[in-house]
Amino acid sequence: MKLQEYTISKHNFEECMKCTVCTAYCPVLQVNPMYPGPKQAGPDGERLRLKDPYFFNYALKYCMNCKRCEVACPSDVNVADLIQAARIRYDRSKPKLRDRILASTDFMGTLARPFAPVVNGVTRLGVTKSVMDATLKIDHRRSFPKYSSRSFESWLRRHAKEQAAFPEQVAYFHGCYVNYNNPGLGRDLVKVLNALGVGVQLLEKEKCCGIALITNGMSDKATRHATHNIDAIRKAVTDRGLTVVTTSSSCTLTIREEYPNLLGVDNADVRDSVLMATRYIFERLEKGATLRFRTDYHKKIAYHTPCHMERMGWGVFSEKLMRMIPGVEFIQLDSACCGIAGTYGFKKENYEASQAIGAPLFEQIRAVNPDIVACDCETCKWQIEMSTGYTVENPISILADAIES
Amino acid sequence: MKFDTIIIGGGLAGLVSGISLQKAGQDVAIISTGQNALHFFSGSFESVEEPPQRMADLFSEAGIRLQYRPGVRLMPLGTFRPATLSLDDINLFPTPRFAKKAMIVNFTGYHDFFTDFLAEGLEKQGIPCRVQLLQLPELDVIRQSPSEMRSVQIARTMDRIWEKVVQEIRVRLDDEDTVILPQVFGLQDLSVPGRIRQGIPAQIVFVGTLPPSVPGIRTQMLLKRRYEILGGTYLMGDEALKAHIHDGVVHSIVTRNLDSHYLEADNFILATGGFFSKGLKSNPFRIYEPVFGLDVTFAEDRNTWYSPDFSADQPYMDYGVKTDASLHALQDGKPLKNLYVIGSILGGTHPEFGTAAGLAVRSAFAAVDQILS
Numbered sequence: 001m002k003l004q005e006y007t008i009s010k011h012n013f014e015e016c017m018k019c020t021v022c023t024a025y026c027p028v029l030q031v032n033p034m035y036p037g038p039k040q041a042g043p044d045g046e047r048l049r050l051k052d053p054y055f056f057n058y059a060l061k062y063c064m065n066c067k068r069c070e071v072a073c074p075s076d077v078n079v080a081d082l083i084q085a086a087r088i089r090y091d092r093s094k095p096k097l098r099d100r101i102l103a104s105t106d107f108m109g110t111l112a113r114p115f116a117p118v119v120n121g122v123t124r125l126g127v128t129k130s131v132m133d134a135t136l137k138i139d140h141r142r143s144f145p146k147y148s149s150r151s152f153e154s155w156l157r158r159h160a161k162e163q164a165a166f167p168e169q170v171a172y173f174h175g176c177y178v179n180y181n182n183p184g185l186g187r188d189l190v191k192v193l194n195a196l197g198v199g200v201q202l203l204e205k206e207k208c209c210g211i212a213l214i215t216n217g218m219s220d221k222a223t224r225h226a227t228h229n230i231d232a233i234r235k236a237v238t239d240r241g242l243t244v245v246t247t248s249s250s251c252t253l254t255i256r257e258e259y260p261n262l263l264g265v266d267n268a269d270v271r272d273s274v275l276m277a278t279r280y281i282f283e284r285l286e287k288g289a290t291l292r293f294r295t296d297y298h299k300k301i302a303y304h305t306p307c308h309m310e311r312m313g314w315g316v317f318s319e320k321l322m323r324m325i326p327g328v329e330f331i332q333l334d335s336a337c338c339g340i341a342g343t344y345g346f347k348k349e350n351y352e353a354s355q356a357i358g359a360p361l362f363e364q365i366r367a368v369n370p371d372i373v374a375c376d377c378e379t380c381k382w383q384i385e386m387s388t389g390y391t392v393e394n395p396i397s398i399l400a401d402a403i404e405s
Numbered sequence: 406m407k408f409d410t411i412i413i414g415g416g417l418a419g420l421v422s423g424i425s426l427q428k429a430g431q432d433v434a435i436i437s438t439g440q441n442a443l444h445f446f447s448g449s450f451e452s453v454e455e456p457p458q459r460m461a462d463l464f465s466e467a468g469i470r471l472q473y474r475p476g477v478r479l480m481p482l483g484t485f486r487p488a489t490l491s492l493d494d495i496n497l498f499p500t501p502r503f504a505k506k507a508m509i510v511n512f513t514g515y516h517d518f519f520t521d522f523l524a525e526g527l528e529k530q531g532i533p534c535r536v537q538l539l540q541l542p543e544l545d546v547i548r549q550s551p552s553e554m555r556s557v558q559i560a561r562t563m564d565r566i567w568e569k570v571v572q573e574i575r576v577r578l579d580d581e582d583t584v585i586l587p588q589v590f591g592l593q594d595l596s597v598p599g600r601i602r603q604g605i606p607a608q609i610v611f612v613g614t615l616p617p618s619v620p621g622i623r624t625q626m627l628l629k630r631r632y633e634i635l636g637g638t639y640l641m642g643d644e645a646l647k648a649h650i651h652d653g654v655v656h657s658i659v660t661r662n663l664d665s666h667y668l669e670a671d672n673f674i675l676a677t678g679g680f681f682s683k684g685l686k687s688n689p690f691r692i693y694e695p696v697f698g699l700d701v702t703f704a705e706d707r708n709t710w711y712s713p714d715f716s717a718d719q720p721y722m723d724y725g726v727k728t729d730a731s732l733h734a735l736q737d738g739k740p741l742k743n744l745y746v747i748g749s750i751l752g753g754t755h756p757e758f759g760t761a762a763g764l765a766v767r768s769a770f771a772a773v774d775q776i777l778s
Binding site: 320 | 439441644664
């Protein structure tokens with residue numbers, strides 16, 4: 001009925017019963033009084049915005065899009081989607097140069113890769129950090145991710161033939177981080193999947209998932225990336241009959257949830273075929289495949305479930321895989337945000353809030369004193385390593401290290 | 406994925422059964438659609454008739470101290486309700502005449518604590534009282550956003566500045582023998598309520614605020630942590646959608662987040678709560694249980710579901726899932742052999758009487774005992 005189309009809003013906002021539970025779990029609200037909080041910014045504000053866009057509040061930019069409000073909501077309201085959708089729809093401010101730079105992870109990667117040793121050296125210098133702080137408002141206390149001189153894509157292309165020889169195949173959406181910063185994680189995935197008799201292929205061509213473009217006010221560009229990526233994924237899934245695996249929780253959430261819910265890019269035919277590698281591996285093991293673990297592997301591992309992994313509800317696969325490794329003492333860290341939220345924590349105006357949000361997590365990690373912190377998100381890794389000094393590894397890298405080569 | 410027992414619902418009933426089973430050596434998963442009714446928990450249990458040692462032990466192992474002292478507790482609107490057992494920072498009194506003279510303390514800008522109602526209620530009992538507002542500059546940051554000045558926000562600050570509150574109250578204290586404070590203490594630092602009691606030479610009474618409940622969130626946090634330390638799996642923010650049932654036995658359930666990845670178990674516990682938590686749903690024709698499609702008690706005539714008098718006893722609060730005598734769920738009149746129903750979804754709970762917490766714990770223990778026997 002037509003009437004319903006007009007009266008029922010998106011993102012389930014009419015289900016909100018004003019219970020305030022989300023406000024108790026918003027990490028930003030705890031440290032930044034400028035932020036109106038998920039209830040005000042989400043369903044409460046939406047009622048007003050629907051009447052008149054005048055009520056759009058620019059303080060919505062303080063939302064980190066961590067989705068903790070959605071995980072906490074007992075009524076299934078997509079609070080963070082409401083906030084991000086409002087920013088896309090009503091925010092008319094132009095992204096700053098700084099935000100453009102931070103959001104262009106693939107472009108910056110392409111630019112930096114050929115000069116990786118130089119770039120890595122320069123971004124570590126105090127003077128560079130001071131200049132970036134003064135001119136771009138990128139906080140000088142932040143460490144920058146290092147760039148790798150060889151991309152993961154070029155490595156995998158050189159091994160395409162041996163990969164094609166495996167009886168079963170998957171496609172891998174590696175994301176910018178694996179391609180430009182940490183090809184080692186991609187090679188670890190290849191090692192684990194090969195041990196299960198599965199070869200790894202690239203997508204025809206992948207672009208940055210676009211998560212940083214969405215949060216930095218460049219949703220047009222994000223939509224172009226989304227359309228491109230879904231086409232590429234569709235070719236792999238429908239033409240080549242492959243499952244697409246991933247190692248980054250935020251890329252995965254973006255492709256599966258943000259594309260249709262925020263950007264309006266339909267992924268219904270391929271969504272179920274895009275899986276975190278941890279889930280794919282767990283399911284293969286459950287169906288009878290086996291991994292041979294080293295007997296001399298002994299590690300105390302504390303697992304931090306990234307916010308976006310919590311939203312997808314798939315942390316359990318990473319947990320179960322790590323618990324399978326003999327010699328692992330596994331500790332589940334309390335559910336908490338590390339404070340980085342992608343590009344959010346890099347911005348000068350957010351630095352203090354970012355570190356304050358992560359403080360309880362950092363304290364718990366120090367108290368647990370593990371050999372490794374495990375985490376499926378690259379920006380959490382940067383934040384936790386910078387703030388605690390502990391080494392953070394993706395569960396896939398931990399598996400790769402623990403199996404016999 | 407396969408577990409020994411899967412519990413649907415992560416509130417008080419779900420956590421108590423999860424902890425008990427996990428402690429007995431089972432591998433348990435709890436599925437929780439968002440946060441639960443513990444966020445509205447008063448901190449006391451009204452329907453526990455005998456000193457519940459088993460419950461006290463379970464809570465104390467999670468770091469939560471309970472006190473058994475049958476009597477009454479002071480409600481946020483100045484009325485009194487019977488209670489037998491409570492968290493140790495919630496006062497239970499032998500009679501409503503619990504003070505000679507009281508000072509009610511609130512913080513400037515905090516609107517979720519009703520001092521005038523409290524004062525009126527106490528004066529009805531013959532307890533004279535006055536209201537004092539503390540203007541703490543440490544709360545200025547939160548006050549910038551008046552609509553967000555809620556219990557949990559204040560409690561986070563209070564964990565740091567409670568000593569200042571003690572000083573401010575001591576200065577103001579005249580000949581009152583009792584000080585009444587909102588429940589905004591001890592969210593993370595559990596020692597704060599006790600320290601406030603030690604620091605002020607008067608009886609200190611903490612009274613409930615509008616949600617979220619600080620003692621409730623603390624209870625939820627500690628029980629969940631205990632459950633996870635015991636190795637339990639807690640799937641927060643996921644929703645059980647439907648079940649696969651053959652010959653009266655539940656084999657697996659489908660969840661929103663895990664879609665095609667079914668969760669299997671030997672036993673299942675349904676602890677999804679009442680209407681508020683969507684354990685029960687209604688439409689104009691019927692009241693139903695959405696996951697398994699279990700039998701539900703309710704009157705045929707929709708007009709008798711509720712009383713038009715808002716504050717009257719509401720018949721729909723008695724509606725619940727039908728079970729046999731050992732809490733097995735009934736489907737089309739027949740018991741499902743490995744599905745137990747516990748907590749508010751059983752019906753008969755009345756939030757205004759606070760019967761839900763006691764029922765949650767007792768039915769959880771009853772189900773656990775059968776699963777382990």
